[in-house]
Amino acid sequence: MIAELGHFALVLALMVALVQGVVPMVGAARGDIRLMDMAPPAATVQLALVAAAFGALTYSYVVSDFSVLNVAQNSHSLKPMLYKISGVWGNHEGSLVLWVLILALYGGLVALFGGNLPPTLKARVLAVQAIVAFGFLAFLLLTSNPFERIFPPPMDGNDLNPLLQDPGLAFHPPMLYAGYVGLSTAFSFAVAALIEGKVDAAWARWVRPWTLAAWIFLTAGIALGSWWAYYELGWGGFWFWDPVENASFMPWLVATALLHSAIVVEKRDTLKSWTILLAIVGFSLSLIGTFLVRSGVLTSVHAFASDPERGIFILLLLVIAIGGSLLLFAWRAPSMQAGGLFRPVSREGGLILNNLLMSMAAAVVLIGTLFPLMVDALNLPKISVGAPWFNIVFVPLMMPAIVVAGIGPLLAWKRGDLKTAMARLKYAAIGTVLITAAALWLAWGYSMGSFLGIAVAAWLGTATLTELAGRIGLGRMPVGNSLRRAGGLPRSAWGMTVTHLGLAVTVAGITGASLWRTESIQVMEIGDSVEVGGYEFVFDKVENLRGPNYFIERATFTVRRDGEVYTVMEPEKRRYMVQQRETTEAAIFTTPMKDLYAVLGDRAGGDTWVTRIYHSPLVPWMWIGSLLMILGGTLSLSDRRLRVGAPSRRRPAKPAAAQPAGAE
């Protein structure tokens, strides 16, 4: 009964989406305020309906109702509650319901907080949002009904893939979807602006918080996924250029570019059509990612069960959503007037360089992801594209982007002076040299590339601090005054500083974790010891234990340094009873500068096991850096100027220097 109610709620949501997609659009065209006013209540009702459907599916999982096919295929009565719930989105159908729920949630939020939007823009944004929702609801109902029944119901379920039974992964998809789908709002704003034919500073200010929110979620989702891969997959890696990872990374790169170009639109009233294009492309890449993962066009470890029929349907959705919006773009964008002019060396110039590099990086990732497909379609000579290819092409694009991120904030709008900026950056240069020298001294013998990575990270970090010091007048006035000025800086300025610092820390972490890692893989007998990275690992014992729905083999390593006991590590291997699959649970010992990482492999006979031990410097920096980026984004989002709800009235209170004439 509950499942049928859920199904019914989805059908109703589809109807509401149709109304919400058509009526306000017509109203906006005719200037009929009553028709336009349909949009917010429709968005709210749609949210309630989709939430009800999601609740019904969740309920079926929680009570283990195996007469629902989806539950029988993906759950098990012995599974812990957390994974019963996360199982809802651990499969194709359920994850789509979550997708649509988040889409409806954003629509509801625009309806709720969009009070200050011009009525036509608001109506059109909500209508576009509803059209996207209509497409996905139709897809869900026609090809992937999550509420399908099965008769006779099985005694117990198939269980969720044990790799996915993990707290990190329980929250990873919702985060990622909140990011992907959040870009839909920027997309809706872009399409609405194209229909209106008007893009101005106010538009950029409205679109930025939504993009920023999506960006924060994407960052968190990607970081969580990477963290999960690191500790759960058990071979010490954190990023594999897998199609699914790429699918989340491309929108992130474009969203990053969009955040930066929206600043230019807001402050300088130029780069409009480019910004619109980025908003369209960002969400398009989210859609393409969804399509690639679910259509079976690309195979991947985390791919959901693929089905060509669904593929055709999603492709059709893509054609309508992306093709339609790009067509609109080709038609309407050329008539947009470019605003203020600027020199190549200027804040705008720096932001454009950022945009170019980010877009190129996204293009490179897209090409690499689609390469197997292109090779096949065009019958080209077969060339392999794997992790090494991505590293060779991607890293050289990111290096200059990071260097520029250090310089850009010091350049003035319109016409910057590279000489002055560089003069102000002399301390950053000295700091970079010192830090790189320290790294050379500490890690001599590793590849030169690793020191380049550290130098770039140090440059961004020190340059960002220099910019902050300049802003608060550190050294030019008493420290008390500087602190007061620091307190008075707008949150968006702090957001930029913290995010760029976070990026610097992350880059250093990635460099250390990929290039300074030592690994040791060997067969060990109980009592054996091995030395890795200056630590002695003694293999004490292996015990057999039992978990709720799995068996455990747990090893104990005593780690010694200079003869003293340093820590004890207990990696596990789990065998899940239902799916008969094994997972490794690495033991990780974290300190601020490094991770020790131990994995118990297979039994090699008798009292011997294969073990893997890694010494990975700077790994925690990646997670700290990601947290800083999330924090920085959140700070910027909380800036009064961008606060969803009351931005424009506050504008006159701001210092005139940051405000171009005629931006209002």
Place this chain on the structure above:
Amino acid sequence: MRRLIFIVPLVVFAGFVGATGWYIMEIQRDSQRAPNIIGAGEQNKPVPEFELPPLLDDLPGIATGDFGGEVIMVNVFASWCIPCRAEHPLITRIGEEGIVPVWGINYKNKREEAIAWLDELGNSYERIGFDLSGRVGIEWGVYGVPETFLIDKSGRIRFKHVGPLTSSDLKETIFPMIDCLNKRPQAETCLSGS
């Protein structure tokens, strides 16, 4: 002229839709082949001319002359490839149960990493060729690891699977194919779908 620039994104997207649409049609037309389409270049051709040194001291490498006489499964793997890890237990079981001899091509991999990987996950390959540069992989038409080939008794490539094997692939496609290649003298009649 200026207007043309704004059409570029649409054109690029149209290309994308064309390519993927064609690809999906292809998959649908022959769901047996999905999504692991056999590249037109190598199917039914003799294995390319090549010679690979052994990866391990106690297992031989692979050369063109080694094929022929029996049906062989060739599995291309690398320790850096995650899907390989997913399919490896199946590959190992096929070798252990003697369903068909499995030969490995270790693709673009450091020797010690590959050895450690096999130590950890098990090794039932009868031969392993060590293809550090990936040259031989290109000869074979490898463009994504893992890939699995079936070679008939006359040394011709009869089947290719791109991506990790699943047990349903084995049951539905690979095993019937092996069976057919073993039984029928004219391997041509064994093309996928039969």
